[in-house]
Amino acid sequence: MAASPDELIAEGLDHHRAGRHREAAQSYQRVLAVDPRNADALHLLGMVAQARGRYAAAIDHIQTAIKLRPGIPSFHNNLALAMWRHGMLDKAAEQCREALALRPDYPQCHNNLGNIRAEQDRLDDAVACYEQAIRLKPDHASAHHNLAVARLKQQRFDDAVRCCREAIRYQPGYAKAHFHLGCAQKALGHTSDALASFQTAVQHDDGDARAHPQLGLLRAAGGDLSGAEKSFQAAIGADRNMVESIRGLGDVYAKQRRLDAAEACYRRLPESADVLNELGSALRGQGRLTEAITCYRRALADDAGFVAARQNLANAFMDAGDLDEAIDAFRETLRIRPGYADAHSAMLFCMNHRPSIDPQELLGAHRDWASRHANPGDAPVRLDNEPDPQRRLRVGYVSPDFREHVVARFFEPILTNHDPEQVEAILYAQVEIEDEVSRKLKRLAGAWCPTGAMSDAELAARIRQDRVDVLVDLAGHTGGARLGAFAHRPAPVQVTYLGYPNTTGVDTIDYRLTDGVADPDDQDRWYVEKLVRLPLGFLCFAPPSTGEPPVMAPAFESAGHVTFGSFNRLSKINDEVVALWSRVLQSVEGSLLHVKSLSLNDPAIRQRMHERFERHGIARDRIVLLEYVHGRREHLATYGPIDIALDTLPYAGTTTTCEALWMGIPTVTQASEAHVGRVGMSVLHQVGLADLAAPSGDEFVRITTELAGDTDRLATLRRTLRDRMMASPLGDGVTVTRSIEDAYRTMWRTWCAAS
Numbered sequence: 001m002a003a004s005p006d007e008l009i010a011e012g013l014d015h016h017r018a019g020r021h022r023e024a025a026q027s028y029q030r031v032l033a034v035d036p037r038n039a040d041a042l043h044l045l046g047m048v049a050q051a052r053g054r055y056a057a058a059i060d061h062i063q064t065a066i067k068l069r070p071g072i073p074s075f076h077n078n079l080a081l082a083m084w085r086h087g088m089l090d091k092a093a094e095q096c097r098e099a100l101a102l103r104p105d106y107p108q109c110h111n112n113l114g115n116i117r118a119e120q121d122r123l124d125d126a127v128a129c130y131e132q133a134i135r136l137k138p139d140h141a142s143a144h145h146n147l148a149v150a151r152l153k154q155q156r157f158d159d160a161v162r163c164c165r166e167a168i169r170y171q172p173g174y175a176k177a178h179f180h181l182g183c184a185q186k187a188l189g190h191t192s193d194a195l196a197s198f199q200t201a202v203q204h205d206d207g208d209a210r211a212h213p214q215l216g217l218l219r220a221a222g223g224d225l226s227g228a229e230k231s232f233q234a235a236i237g238a239d240r241n242m243v244e245s246i247r248g249l250g251d252v253y254a255k256q257r258r259l260d261a262a263e264a265c266y267r268r269l270p271e272s273a274d275v276l277n278e279l280g281s282a283l284r285g286q287g288r289l290t291e292a293i294t295c296y297r298r299a300l301a302d303d304a305g306f307v308a309a310r311q312n313l314a315n316a317f318m319d320a321g322d323l324d325e326a327i328d329a330f331r332e333t334l335r336i337r338p339g340y341a342d343a344h345s346a347m348l349f350c351m352n353h354r355p356s357i358d359p360q361e362l363l364g365a366h367r368d369w370a371s372r373h374a375n376p377g378d379a380p381v382r383l384d385n386e387p388d389p390q391r392r393l394r395v396g397y398v399s400p401d402f403r404e405h406v407v408a409r410f411f412e413p414i415l416t417n418h419d420p421e422q423v424e425a426i427l428y429a430q431v432e433i434e435d436e437v438s439r440k441l442k443r444l445a446g447a448w449c450p451t452g453a454m455s456d457a458e459l460a461a462r463i464r465q466d467r468v469d470v471l472v473d474l475a476g477h478t479g480g481a482r483l484g485a486f487a488h489r490p491a492p493v494q495v496t497y498l499g500y501p502n503t504t505g506v507d508t509i510d511y512r513l514t515d516g517v518a519d520p521d522d523q524d525r526w527y528v529e530k531l532v533r534l535p536l537g538f539l540c541f542a543p544p545s546t547g548e549p550p551v552m553a554p555a556f557e558s559a560g561h562v563t564f565g566s567f568n569r570l571s572k573i574n575d576e577v578v579a580l581w582s583r584v585l586q587s588v589e590g591s592l593l594h595v596k597s598l599s600l601n602d603p604a605i606r607q608r609m610h611e612r613f614e615r616h617g618i619a620r621d622r623i624v625l626l627e628y629v630h631g632r633r634e635h636l637a638t639y640g641p642i643d644i645a646l647d648t649l650p651y652a653g654t655t656t657t658c659e660a661l662w663m664g665i666p667t668v669t670q671a672s673e674a675h676v677g678r679v680g681m682s683v684l685h686q687v688g689l690a691d692l693a694a695p696s697g698d699e700f701v702r703i704t705t706e707l708a709g710d711t712d713r714l715a716t717l718r719r720t721l722r723d724r725m726m727a728s729p730l731g732d733g734v735t736v737t738r739s740i741e742d743a744y745r746t747m748w749r750t751w752c753a754a755s
Contacts, residue, residue, distance in 0.1 A: 005031045005038060012044060021048050039069035047078060055086035073103040077112060084116050092116050107137035111146060118150055126150050141171035148180050152187070160184035175205035182214060191218060202234075209238035213245045220252055223433055228252045243269060250278065255433055259285045273303040281312055287601030287628055289320045307333050311343045318350050319599050321570045326350050341373040341484065345477035352502055352676050353651045355576050359526045359674055366505030367528065369477070374487035374506045376457065385469055385492050387752040393744060395423050396468035396491065398451075398459075399499065400430035400480025404437045406655040407474060407499045412437075413540040413733030414740060415444045423741055426466060428459065430480045456484035463490035470744045473509065476500020483509075492755075493747045496529060497538075497740075501651070501676035503527040511747055513740065514538050518675050518682040526674065532743050536729035537686040539679075540736040541658040543726065549637045551664040554711070554718045556643050561590040562708040565642035565665070567635075567656045570599040572648035575612065580670070580697050581646055582616035587705040593618075594642055596626035639663040643714055644707055652680035661687060661725045664718040668692045668707065670700040686730040687721075 003011070012027030025048045031041035046061030062079040066072070080095035096113035100106055114129030130147035133140050148163035164181035167174050182197030195218050201211040212235030220228035229252050235245035250265030259282045266279040280295030296313035299306055314329035330347035334340060348365055351357055397415075401407035418425050424446040431438055432452060442448040447466075451459050459482060463471060471491035475481035476499050486494055489508045496504050497513040504512075505528050512529035515538040524531050556562050564584065566573070573595070585591055600606050610620040629635055636659060645660040647653050647669035657667045657680050669680030671693050681693040692707070694700035707713065725731050 003030075005035055005041070009040060009044065012041075016044065016048060016051075021052050024048050037068050039065040039072075039075075042068065043072075043075055043078065046082065050078070050082045050085070055082050058082040059086065059088075071102060073099040073106055073109065076102070077106065077109045080109070080112055080116070084112070084119070089116055089120055093120075105136050107133040107140055107143065110136065111140065111143045114143070114146055114150075118146070118153070123150050123154055127154075139170040141167045141174055141177070144170070145174060145177045145180065148177070148184070152180060152184055155187070157184045157187045161188070173204045175201045175208055175211070178204060179208065179211045179214075182211070186214070186218070191222070194218060195222075206234070207238050209235045209242055209245070212238065213242065213248055216245065216248045216252070220248065220255070225252050225256055225433065229256075247275075247278075250282075254278070254282055254285070257285070259283075273299040273306050273309065276302070277306065277309040277312060280309070280316070284312070284316050284319065287319075287598040289316050289599055289602045290604045291602075292316045293320075305336055307337045307340055307343065310336070311340070311346060314343070314350070315346065318353075318571050319569070320602075320605055321573060321599070323350060323354055323571065323574070327354075338372065341369070342479070344369050344373065345481060345483075346479070348477045348502070349500070350571075353571050353574070355574055355650055357650070362674075363503060363505075363526050363528075366477075366503050368505075370487075370505040370507065370528075374483060374508070376484070376488050378457070378488065380489060381464060383464065383489075383492050385467055387755040389745075389749040389752040392421065393423050393469045393748055394426060394467055395470045395472065395744060396426045396428055396463055396466065397472045397474055398428040398430070398482050398485065399474035400478075400482075401475065401499065402427055402429045402438050402441050403431050403433070403435050408437050408441065409542045409655065410498055410539055411474060412441065412444075412542045414737045415441060417733040417737035418444075419738070419741060420446075423744070426468060428463070428482070430475075430482055451482065456482065457488060459485040460488035460490035469493060469748060470495060472497055473504065474499045476502065476504055492751045493744070495532075495744075495747070501679065502674075503529060511743075513743060514675065515682055517685045518678045523673075523675065532747075534736070534739045534743065536732075536735060536739060537682055539654070539658075539683060539686070539730060540733050541662075541725075541730050542733075543662050543722075543731070544632060544636065549633060549640070549663075551718060551722055552640045554643060554715045555641045556711060556714065559641065561592065562588055562643045563592045563594060563641050564588075564644050564646050564704075564708075565594040565596075565639070565660075566646050566648065566653075567596045567638070567659075568648045568653045570597045570605070570609075572651045572653070573597075573609075574648075577648050578612045579616055580649075580700060582613060582618050583697070583701045584646065584704045585618050585622060586616075587701055588708045591708065592622050592624055593646070594624045594626060594638075596628070596638060598628040600625045601627050635659075636663060639665055644668060644704060646704070647680045650674065650677040652677050654679050654683070657683050658725075658730070661721050661730075664721045666692055666707065666714075666717050666721065668694065668700060668704045670694045670697060683730060687725050687728045 008027050008031045012024045015024035028041045028045040031038050042061045042065035046058040050058035059082045062075060066075050076095045076099035080092045083092035093116050096109050099109045110129045110133035114126040117126035117129060127150050130143045133143035144163050144167035148160045151160035151163060161184045164177045167177035178197050178201035182194040185194035185197055198211045198215045212231045216228040216231035219231060232245045232249035235242050246265050246268050250262045253262035262282040266275055266282060269275045276295045276299035280292040284292035293316050296309050299309040310329055310333040314326045317326035317329060327347060327350055330343055333343045348369060351362060415425055426447040427445045428449050428451050430451050468491045470493040473486060473496040476496060478499055483504055483506055486506055487508055494509045495511045496509050507528060509529050511532050512527055513532050516533045519531055585593060606625050609625060610623060613623050642665050645665050645667040647667055649670050650672045652669055660667050671678050671681040684690055684693050692703060694703050729736060
């Protein structure tokens with residue numbers, strides 16, 4: 001016996017509710033084969049078509065049903081839905097009004113009309129519709145949620161939170177409501193609440209790609225890069241073309257220094273100036289400077305006013321050793337945005353590398369930075385620090401380098417050896433991603449204050465609140481410095497030290513810690529700050545803590561020739577340095593030179609380096625260009641084949657000189673007039689090798705040649721330098737720290753006396 005139309009419709013509804021849309025359609029079509037004018041079957045067939053995304057067919061079926069049986073509110077409501085999804089917004093609104101004329105107390109139709117008005121950007125009308133739906137049906141979770149979305153668009157975030165909570169109260173597993181709750185909480189700055197809401201959204205609907213990228217962004221901002229990576233990967237798994245997540249994942253990889261993976265992400269994105277800038281930075285971080293420069297130039301061709309790309313272009317030129325081009329690019333950046341303090345600082349840092357720079361010009365450039373960027377304009381705030389010359393001091397250190405960074409290697413011994421009865425150390429950390437070094441320094445400090453989210457004024461206020469007595473800048477004009485906060489005078493005594501080889505130019509910084517070798521008595525005129533010369537040297541080096549390679553036998557014994565080396569940045573190896581080193585190689589028959597720098601990962605730069613030496617008659621088989629290696633142990637091991645390290649000028653090495661000494665390798669330096677070129681001389685004085693500091697190029701060649709010929713001395717130094725270094729002031733953290741804290745005490749007493 002054949003099934004009746006009612007039985008077929010019931011069968012179709014069972015399939016329909018189970019999501020078996022094809023089978024449902026077949027049941028309804030069997031009804032229509034018997035009764036073509038069955039309005040219920042036509043209406044339901046339209047609903048199936050709508051569920052399958054076939055909106056034109058849905059509209060046709062439901063319109064036919066309405067003609068056959070007018071006056072049914074649900075028919076008009078569902079026709080409105082099909083028209084809305086087909087982009088026919090005005091006609092969809094008309095059908096909603098038809099339905100509501102037939103049934104004014106129809107909450108679902110008020111909700112649907114609200115959705116249509118929202119898409120038409122008629123948000124006030126949408127809100128009225130949602131509120132009417134809720135009045136008619138207070139537990140209408142969808143209407144509460146849709147009202148929340150409208151409030152979000154109106155930037156009424158507190159109202160959006162309230163509406164989302166109502167939706168969740170009536171439907172706890174409502175993933176979209178949890179998602180939009182997170183959006184509202186994020187907009188209000190309630191980061192931890194937003195994180196929890198996005199996590200709940202994912203738990204209820206892991207396939208919804210929208211919550212994952214929001215989770216990724218929040219986790220990345222909070223420093224949870226591993227969690228952010230998982231969130232972005234989950235989002236991409238749900239939607240492989242989700243640009244926001246691919247970009248977010250690339251940014252996470254960049255912060256993790258997984259630059260090849262970051263590069264791969266950026267190359268998947270549609271090309272834009274912003275993406276080209278990020279791709280350029282990923283390439284630059286791998287030492288692929290030629291490609292990076294091309295990316296930055298393409299970004300600037302698309303957007304000539306893109307100052308971040310222009311500054312990055314300048315930095316890439318500097319990395320490649322093209323100092324004049326770098327400075328021109330920095331100046332163009334400042335022409336476009338005169339208030340760009342970070343780019344101005346980067347230009348000052350670059351200027352320190354130029355062989356021809358005049359000290360007076362350099363001082364003027366630093367003063368110019370201060371006049372532009374270190375004038376907060378607010379009235380001086382009265383400091384209420386207790387002027388007791390004998391009490392325990394609160395010393396604040398401000399730096400972006402409380403992480404795996406060369407500055408941390410010189411700062412750690414000072415923090416480790418602080419006298420806790422005399423000094424409380426507070427670290428103001430401009431650190432984006434904390435690492436194991438950060439955690440170690442945090443344990444050693446009296447307090448740790450992240451500063452990345454603070455403006456200069458806010459940081460200064462926090463320092464005043466902490467009643468810091470002596471505030472120490474450890475960065476100068478290097479990346480991430482906070483000199484603008486010092487301009488607000490948040491502490492009675494302000495000092496600069498360690499991270500930058502020149503004056504800050506900032507009048508509110510009172511003192512600069514140095515020593516008498518790095519800054520002889522005639523150097524005071526080149527500083528805004530008063531120089532305080534520490535008696536035994538201004539540096540203290542923290543050797544590798546674990547896993548350092550042993551000192552090897554002298555390299556010349558197995559190689560049969562002397563090998564020179566330099567692991568300094570390429571920006572320090574200017575044409576004058578190449579000419580000087582070439583004279584050394586010509587003077588020491590059969591000798592080789594090892595040069596290692598990240599920039600030498602670039603084939604074009606390697607070729608250019610060989611050509612620079614060839615112009616001085618040095619064959620390329622005598623110049624060994626080493627690519628960058630990851631890991632500190634692996635890096636130190638590359639000192640093994642070297643007998644003598646050659647320093648750069650006018651910007652001398654610091655970390656590279658100390659690392660060479662640690663590995664038993666003496667360094668020869670040529671001291672210049674300014675501090676930037678005398679740090680190597682200071683280090684050598686500390687370890688008792690002052691005779692290896694040359695006053696001129698001729699003396700540099702003579703000293704190096706004689707040392708290369710003194711194999712007994714080389715062998716002795718190789719065997720004893722590590723112990724000698726650690727027994728010297730350079731390795732004596734206690735003594736150097738006492739001298740620094742004595743200096744703080746003297747500065748403090750001077751302020752107390754003036755108060």
